[in-house]
Amino acid sequence: MRLSRHGLLKMTVAATLAVVVGAAASACGSSNSGAGGDQSITVYNAQHEDLTQAEADAFTAQTGIKVTMRNGDDSEQSNQLVQEGSASPADVFLTENSPGIGLVASKGLLAPIDQATRDQVPAQYSPADGSWVGWAARSTVLAYNTSKLTPAQLPASIMDLAQPQWKGKIGIxxxxxxxxAIVSAVVQLKGEDATLTWLKGLKSNAKIYQGNTSVMKAVNSGEIEAGVIYHYYWFKDQAESGANSNNVKLKYFGNQDPGAFVSVSGAGVLKSSKHQEAAQKFVAFLTSKKGQQVLSDSKAMEYSIASDVPANAKLSPLSTLDPPKVDVSALNGPRVVALMQQSGLI
Ligand SMILES: [Fe+2]
Structure with missing residues (x-):
């Protein structure tokens, strides 16, 4: 696990609070009717902040329920929720990818999502047990510099990036x-041994960057020939100025390759939430026609996946991507972190 000093401190404080508040909560029994009614919820948000804010604003406009967001990343917030346990102030957890919410679900901290909400989302984007639902999707791509590489020179599989010919030419x-999340899909599809071998190859081949935008910028400038990112970073930049992506094109691996993995953003309601009804309403909204339209119309350029709302027309349709079949509820974040540490990548 990679945590900043700040993250560790926060977790320690959270753990202490969990003990104190947990004791108080068990003394007065469990009650879902919090004082002040259901007019405000706290969302632990690991999705891109502007997208979630757009959803929260539309939700508040429709329902009058206020949304307070606490922003962080998937692993930071999922670990925090596990530490906080039943004392967490969170009502809803939104992740960028599914391993983080899977971790929280595996600890029994999520309440079942209302069936009507689950029915809004195609089955492959949510776990069968209904502990959370998918609400957005993003495709893995290989961003490549068009003056350095021709389409014929591109690898057929993301697994090929571990071969020596890519040494010094790629970024992650x-x-x-x-x-x-991509690595967690590789683990599920290829097994841990093959994944570790692949990661070790990447360790010797790849230049390391902080964030997908940095990877794309380096591809654009020609510092590297290609890099693994999600599709929307390119589409967002193109919609703005193209300054960081005009020399870049995207390869979609397709063929059910691990590199064609489509990652799912998850939405869950904390079992310990004292605002169950409002929290369920928020998740219902996210996956409703209105909520999905907000996503599709936003600058996020991620895929809408629920309530039959078509994705942004600029995107390659999801139906053409031929992703591998991955059980999104079984992606194992902690194992991935261990393998990545073992390979020396983190
Ligand atoms: Fe992202």
């Missing part, structure tokens, strides 16, 4: 939740 952002 291994500390980020996005890349770690």
């Amino acid at each position: 952002s291994p500390s980020g939740a996005d890349f770690q």
Whole structure:
């Protein structure tokens, strides 16, 4: 696990609070009717802040329920929720990718999502047990510099990037939740041994960057020939000025390759929430026609996946991506972190 000093301190404080507040809560029994009613919820948000804020604003406009966001990344917030346990102030947890919410679900901290909400989301984007639902999707891509590489020179599989011919030519952002979600898919599809071998190859081949935007910028400038990112970083930059992506094109691996992995953003309601009804309403909204339209119309350029709302027309349709079949509820974040540490990538 990679945690900043600040993160560790926060976790320690949170753990202490969990003990104190947990004791108080068990003394007065469990009650879901918090004082002040259901007019405000706290969302632990690991998705991109501007997207979640757009959803929260539309939700508040529709329901009058206020949303307070606490922003962080997938692993930081999922670990914090596990530390806080039933004392968490969180009502809803939104992740960028599914391993983080899977961790929280595996600790029994999530309440079942209302069936009507689950029915809004196609089955492959949510776990069968209904502990959370998917609400957005993002495709893995290989961003490549068009003056350095022709389409014919591109690898057929993301696994090929571990071969010696790519030494010094590729970039990744291994500390980020996005890349770690891709690794979790590789683990599920290829097994731990093959994943570790692949990671060791990446360790010797790849330049390391902080964040997908930095990877894309380096591809754009020609510092590296190609890099692994999610699709929306390119589309967002193109929609703005193109300054960091005009020399870049995207390869979609397709063919159910691990590199064609489509990652799912998750939404869950904390079992300990004292605002169950409002929290369920928020998740229902996110996956509703209105909430999905907010996503599709936003600058996020991620895929809408629920309530039959078409994705932004600029994107390559999800139906054409031919992703591998991955059980999004079984992606194992902690194992991925261990393997990445073992390979020396983090
Ligand atoms: Fe991202």
